[in-house]
Amino acid sequence: AQRVTQPEKLLSVFKGAPVELKCNYSYSGSPELFWYVQYSRQRLQLLLRHISRESIKGFTADLNKGETSFHLKKPFAQEEDSAMYYCALSTLNYGGSQGNLIFGKGTKLSVKP
Amino acid sequence: DGGITQSPKYLFRKEGQNVTLSCEQNLNHDAMYWYRQDPGQGLRLIYYSQIVNDFQKGDIAEGYSVSREKKESFPLTVTSAQKNPTAFYLCASSINRGSGELFFGEGSRLTVL
Numbered sequence: 485a486q487r488v489t490q491p492e493k494l495l496s497v498f499k500g501a502p503v504e505l506k507c508n509y510s511y512s513g514s515p516e517l518f519w520y521v522q523y524s525r526q527r528l529q530l531l532l533r534h535i536s537r538e539s540i541k542g543f544t545a546d547l548n549k550g551e552t553s554f555h556l557k558k559p560f561a562q563e564e565d566s567a568m569y570y571c572a573l574s575t576l577n578y579g580g581s582q583g584n585l586i587f588g589k590g591t592k593l594s595v596k597p
Numbered sequence: 598d599g600g601i602t603q604s605p606k607y608l609f610r611k612e613g614q615n616v617t618l619s620c621e622q623n624l625n626h627d628a629m630y631w632y633r634q635d636p637g638q639g640l641r642l643i644y645y646s647q648i649v650n651d652f653q654k655g656d657i658a659e660g661y662s663v664s665r666e667k668k669e670s671f672p673l674t675v676t677s678a679q680k681n682p683t684a685f686y687l688c689a690s691s692i693n694r695g696s697g698e699l700f701f702g703e704g705s706r707l708t709v710l
Contacts, residue, residue, distance in 0.1 A: 528640075585699065
């Protein structure tokens with residue numbers, strides 16, 4: 485069954501330190517993966533998608549099909565990065581009743597001064 | 598100002614009562630979704646709609662109902678059959694079901710007394 489796992493509920497780092505939010509997926513088809521972010525008192529919004537291979541706000545994420553991972557990384561964390569981060573998998577190719585995206589349970593990132 | 602508008606933001610309901618949450622979008626998107634967000638559970642899909650007059654059950658549709666009579670509107674009714682309705686509900690839309698870029702509303706928090 486398709487599944488997204490974010491093993492850390494909470495990740496706390498100091499400003500300037502590197503940060504890596506882990507995401508592993510289980511999917512029999514060709515995966516399309518996304519990272520969504522929810523800052524305090526703001527809407528959930530798309531941060532980046534693996535197809536774009538872009539860097540947004542200094543964050544990057546590489547799809548590793550061998551390890552079935554899509555970890556989100558940033559070399560130097562900033563206080564404004566503190567937020568809830570969700571990894572999401574598109575199951576459109578698979579069909580079934582699960583609609584468009586399957587979300588992980590989320591990781592709360594706290595960047596301390 | 599384009600986007601997704603959910604109302605009300607906060608809603609209290611007595612047990613046994615049905616309640617309807619509103620979701621309106623002016624993005625001209627074909628697909629709309631309802632998710633439930635619980636602490637530590639991530640986002641779980643309740644219903645989705647690919648086009649007007651069509652909708653499909655998600656993973657946790659029991660106790661909920663929806664309609665899609667207009668492209669702009671996708672209201673969610675939480676019925677008395679929903680055993681644990683107290684939650685944060687998020688509405689989203691995307692240009693079509695194949696897009697992994699979802700635009701979210703600010704959410705509605707339902708509390709059953």
